[in-house]
Amino acid sequence: MYTDHYGLTGRPFQLTPDPVFYFDSGTHKKAMAYLGYGLAQGEGFIVITGDIGAGKTTLVGHLMATIDRARLTVVRLVSTQVDGDDILRLTAQGLGVATEGMAKAQLLDRVERTLHAQTREGRRTLLIVDEAQNLPVAALEELRMLSNFQAGGQSLLQIVLLGQPEFRDKLQKDDNLEQLRQRVIATHHLDPMEPEEVGPYLVHRLTMVGWSGTPTFTEDACIALHTLSRGVPRTLNTLATRLLLHGAIENLSVIDADAVAVVAEDMGQDSERADAPADLSGHPLLDRVAALEAQVEEQDIVLRQVLTLLIDWAKDDGKPQRPGSPRRAARR
Template sequence: MYDQYYGFTGRPFQLTPDPSFYFESGTHRKAMSYLGYGLAQGEGFIVITGDVGAGKTTLVGHLMNTIDPNRLTAVKLVSTQVEGDDLLRLVAEQFGLEWEGQSKAELLRSMEEYLREQARAGRRTLLIVDEGQNLAISALEELRMLSNFQLGGHSLLQIFLLGQPEFRQTLFHTPTLEQLRQRVIATHHLDPMEPEEVEPYILHRLKKVGWTGNPSFAPEAYELIFDYSDGVPRRLNVLVSRLLLFGAVEELHRISVQHVRNVIAEIEADRGIDEASLAPLPVEDVVAHAAAAVEAPVEWPAASTDDRAPFAAPAKPDFAEARALVAGQAATAGTEEVFELAPETAVAAPVAPAAPAIDEVQVAELQRQIASLEDRLVEQDAALRRVLDLLIEWVERDPENAPNPATSKVWAA
């Protein structure tokens, strides 16, 4: 979308980590030094941590692009929320080894033989384990055991562990991991970028896709971008991507600080939805779910039968009772007009003044039911907004497979 408007050759701020956009901030330069030192040692564990979106995956991807594959075999493991035995099977699969039907002892023998063959061929083996904070203690112990494989006094396997900040707590404060800690030869925590690094970072990525100055950014815009993103690369990418989309829609050639404020306000409004109540949708289900959200009637949860439940589900409004009550009010007031209440038009029509004889309990119950219906409609509207937001993100990530606005039922709605 915005890449076409501004004549870019690609999307410079996509969320998917891309080593070709690697930017060497101060903290990334230090991390590369530690990684280089670790590779030179050829053994043990190197631990890199950082907040979500700090650039850990991009950092390691850049490192891999600088390594001669004829001298180093590097494999990467991402699915780490497993116990020890399953982790061994995942590692064996990454090595290209058959693991089905094999006992743990057989699997370990196969892996050791594979590592020895790599060493005899003059290649070292590096295992990169991402999302280390998800590793079970048993899985970390299995990794430690793998690091024990040696040939001629030299380690056969080196391991990089990448994780979020809580992984440091697990690694360095779990008593049973003392032996693993003794094998850690270098650690580094990726900090956010500094304020003065934000402008070079943005321009670096823009130049990678053929940017020649359109759009330009006001100096104050960079300051606000940093303030909102806290210097975290992924947060910064999200904001600048939305800024460029905003600029394309508004046909802007210069991004001012006010434009940044406008986009931040939009993002904050989107985040105002209670995301805890919304289940994440797979990308392939977004279009279908959006269509269903547009057409689906309101469905009420069943009423709780337990008066003691502190969060009992509201009962489905009894609209027949509501109609009868309103009709009774109209008759008592001396008018023949009867107002219909339906889910789509609840309390939209005026109601004749109630006579003093009307049961106040019934009126209060009716008001409660109507308020519950309105709350549910607000929830449905919020869910629809969230789905449409996911659609926008999908279009930005994969415009070739995005729905056709001319034929899509969702866009038409």
């Protein structure tokens, strides 16, 4: 609906990671520099961490779009709670190695042979493991062992680990991961966007789908959006999508902080997420969001009353109740 209203060719703030919409924020620019340095070394581990929705997957997608895929074989895994043997088999499958009925020793041999073949063809191999915080120590150790494969002093496999902040803590503090820590050649934690980056971020994504300048976002709207999203791109995308829908319904050409406040109420934003900076004190956004908890509680009470009436009606097969019955009393 809002795409037609504003003449857009697509959805600028979709939640599905898409490298086409990659935005070179300060923290993402640093991450790309570390990734570039790490890949140039051609060995060891590169570790990128960040909160949920920080843009890790989009970052890697952008990286893949900028490298020469003819010279680099990329295997991507999204890990779950898998043990060492499972991560080995997943890696082998990603390399096109059959795993059914194979003992671990045979599988390791097949994987090493495949990596050697890639090297002889002038191709390097990169393994990207997402959600690395889910991996037990045994699986991480298996990955470390895979990184030992070499030919003529050159590493056959380089590994990128993507994870949430708890993975960074685990990697730093777990004594069982000392050998893996020594193999990490580059690491970066994706921080939230800065307040001044929100406006350019919105414009960048809108421009990618044919934005003609309408709607515009005021400075106070950008400040409010940063406050509510805390600078997390995925949360910001969710808010921005709802704002465009609200703008289309209300026929807005300018989106300001009042519009953000209305959308925040509609989305059920908790007042604790509206910890505004000092220069927002007294802003209508804060008053509206602060009142939200009471509004939600009132709606909850009404909903429970309606559900009670429906349950009573079902129990009575929809028959009318005599005066003074509990159900009729509930209607008064």
